[in-house]
Amino acid sequence: xxxxxxxxxxxxxxxxxxxxxxxxxxxxxxxxxxxxxxxxxxxxxxxxxxxxxxxxxxxxxxxxxxxxxxxxxxxxxxxxxxxxxxxxxxxxxxxxxxxxxxxxxxxxxxxxxxxx
Amino acid sequence: xxxxxxxxxxxxxxxxxxxxxxxxxxxxxxxxxxxxxxxxxxxxxxxxxxxxxxxxxxxxxxxxxxxxxxxxxxxxxxxxxxxxxxxxxxxxxxxxxxxxxxxxxxxxxxxxxx
Numbered sequence: 001x002x003x004x005x006x007x008x009x010x011x012x013x014x015x016x017x018x019x020x021x022x023x024x025x026x027x028x029x030x031x032x033x034x035x036x037x038x039x040x041x042x043x044x045x046x047x048x049x050x051x052x053x054x055x056x057x058x059x060x061x062x063x064x065x066x067x068x069x070x071x072x073x074x075x076x077x078x079x080x081x082x083x084x085x086x087x088x089x090x091x092x093x094x095x096x097x098x099x100x101x102x103x104x105x106x107x108x109x110x111x112x113x114x115x116x
Numbered sequence: 117x118x119x120x121x122x123x124x125x126x127x128x129x130x131x132x133x134x135x136x137x138x139x140x141x142x143x144x145x146x147x148x149x150x151x152x153x154x155x156x157x158x159x160x161x162x163x164x165x166x167x168x169x170x171x172x173x174x175x176x177x178x179x180x181x182x183x184x185x186x187x188x189x190x191x192x193x194x195x196x197x198x199x200x201x202x203x204x205x206x207x208x209x210x211x212x213x214x215x216x217x218x219x220x221x222x223x224x225x226x227x228x229x230x
Contacts, residue, residue, distance in 0.1 A: 004158075035218075043204060045159075045221035091158055095219075103149060103174065104219055106158035 002027045002094050006107035013082045014115050020067075021077045021110045023092030031097040034068065034075045035104065039089040048090070051075065053097075079112075087114045119143065120222035122207050127227050129194070129201065137192045137225045139207035148190035149208040149219065152176060159206060165190055194227060202229050 003026045013019035025034070036048040051059045051068050058066050063083075067076045079086055092107040120141045129135045139148065147166045151159040161174030165184040179198025184190055190209075194201045206224045210217040 037221075042223070043206075044223045045206060045208075047218055047220070050218065103161050103164050104159070106160075108158045109156075 002029075002096065002105050004092055004094050004105055004107035006092055006110050008110045009108075010111045010113065012113040012115060013079070015082055015084060017082055018078060018080045019082055019112065021079075021090050021112065023075045023077070023107055025073050025075065025092070025094050027073070027094065027096075029096055029098065033095040033097065035093040035095065036064070036066070036077045037091045037093060039091060039109075041088070045091070049077070082114050084114050084116060087112055120207055120209055120220060122222040122225050125223070125225060127225060128230050129227060130230060132196045134193055134195050135227065137194070137205055137207075137227070139190045139192065139222060141188055141209045143209060143220070144187070145209035146187070146212050147210045147217075148184070150174075150180070150182065150190070150192045151206045151208065153204040153206060162192065201227055203227060
């Protein structure tokens, strides 16, 4: 079974600064998908960014980018020019490419606080 | 607007009662999921369904039941056998069986046992 670990329960960043959230995962598969979801106080899960394991290029979405290190099984999220609205819980998630793995496996989350 | 609608937003259950959480989607998605989230923790999969009239147990299915009679609906029943049901429940959906499809979430339902 796959596991996802987020080792930072809480992080804080000054507004307009950059912060990196860590995620590691354990799998025996070679092809899979990785995601970062944001959960604001409203509790709705919002997709931030996704990465296909077969792609070497790191995914980027505006101020959000990832550092995907497949050999190290590491998938960190970098938030540039942090904004107050970025304050939320962030979850890293894994999804197998095999037909049986149709669901997401989540890490325990990192609470990001943004200081004005 | 297309999306996933969960109801009720807040639900209180007495000991020994069964309750049903509703999940409806108008995204024409084939796959639907139920996750449970406990305070300060990540999401854990309860049940999922890839097609109408078929569903599979997730990691924590004990004490829960589901049905998938229509493509757009995937209700979750929390039975009296679930010993600690107080939690936040999230319904989700995605297109087809292709596992690269992004999973989208509803706004969730809070269940509290009183």
